[in-house]
């Protein structure tokens with residue numbers, strides 16, 4: 001497993017981050033612990049969760065965070081892990097009502113600290129943006145939480161580039177912390193963004209990519225494996241690809257991507273998973289894919305990408321039409 005650095009921090013995360021959206025719910029507690037143990041045994045040290053995870057299930061509140069909290073406590077692993085969580089997400093029943101007032105952010109951080117059974121969160125993500133709220137107020141609020149010792153650093157998830165830049169320009173001009181990472185939707189696939197049906201999400205595009213390249217800001221993308229699309233095509237298990245995945249990743253363009261992946265598989269001997277994740281890990285700025293594995297088999301497969309390095313020419317080939 002390789003490690004990287006996040007600019008303006010002392011964090012040294014593994015190049016693969018373990019997502020936990022389904023831990024403690026769809027993935028039961030024992031299996032979640034088993035996967036977390038295996039991740040650490042193989043060099044992983046970076047966990048992604050969010051207060052909102054599994055709140056879509058009746059009766060559940062913050063079950064992913066609570067599961068990680070239990071595991072960190074029981075295994076005594078808190079010190080060796082980089083723990084990232086997200087908050088300030090609208091209530092799922094009222095997605096149109098923003099929850100990014102200073103009081104919302106403070107409330108969510110306090111709740112996450114309790115759920116995670118920790119004194120401090122290493123990387124705190126804003127899960128969404130509210131473009132009507134000034135970046136000054138947001139950055140000041142987050143800095144006050146850093147000063148209070150509740151979070152070490154913070155990042156933005158689902159923010160557009162203009163807002164990211166405005167926030168970090170403001171932080172720089174005032175000599176205070178800005179966002180140290182960005183968490184967009186990003187993978188090797190061609191995404192039909194409109195088909196997702198959630199305009200509050202944000203994905204990597206050319207403008208965002210250029211901003212990362214210029215500033216060195218770390219990208220920590222979700223849905224990094226295109227929900228298993230290419231892995232499953234390569235494994236001859238296309239029947240297990242979910243209809244929603246097929247809707248978001250339209251056919252001709254992604255068939256073409258898959259052909260490029262297969263070409264590179266032959267040239268390098270890498271598996272499809274190694275190429276899908278290697279594409280992200282090998283970007284010219286720190287990029288740490290978050291993987292959403294559902295079982296030990298998928299986890300072991302995804303972790304084989306932890307040492308992959310593709311060349312700029314190979315990245316170009318993968319993107320070519």
Ligand SMILES: NC(=O)c1ccc[n+]([C@@H]2O[C@H](COP(=O)([O-])OP(=O)(O)OC[C@H]3O[C@@H](n4cnc5c(N)ncnc54)[C@H](OP(=O)(O)O)[C@@H]3O)[C@@H](O)[C@H]2O)c1
Pocket residue numbers: 018019020021022048049127157158183221222223224225226227228229231232240241242273290291292293294297298299301302
């Ligand atoms: N910031 C945000 O708004 C946001 C949004 C979404 C997710 N996230 C975070 O990012 C994490 C990952 O996102 P994601 O779940 O969309 O990522 P993903 O890894 O692209 O997709 C996960 C799905 O891919 C399949 N899969 C995973 N590993 C595989 C493998 N090795 N071989 C074959 N198939 C494999 C599984 O599909 P099957 O279930 O069909 O087998 C799994 O459900 C989440 O856990 C969460 O922490 C953040």
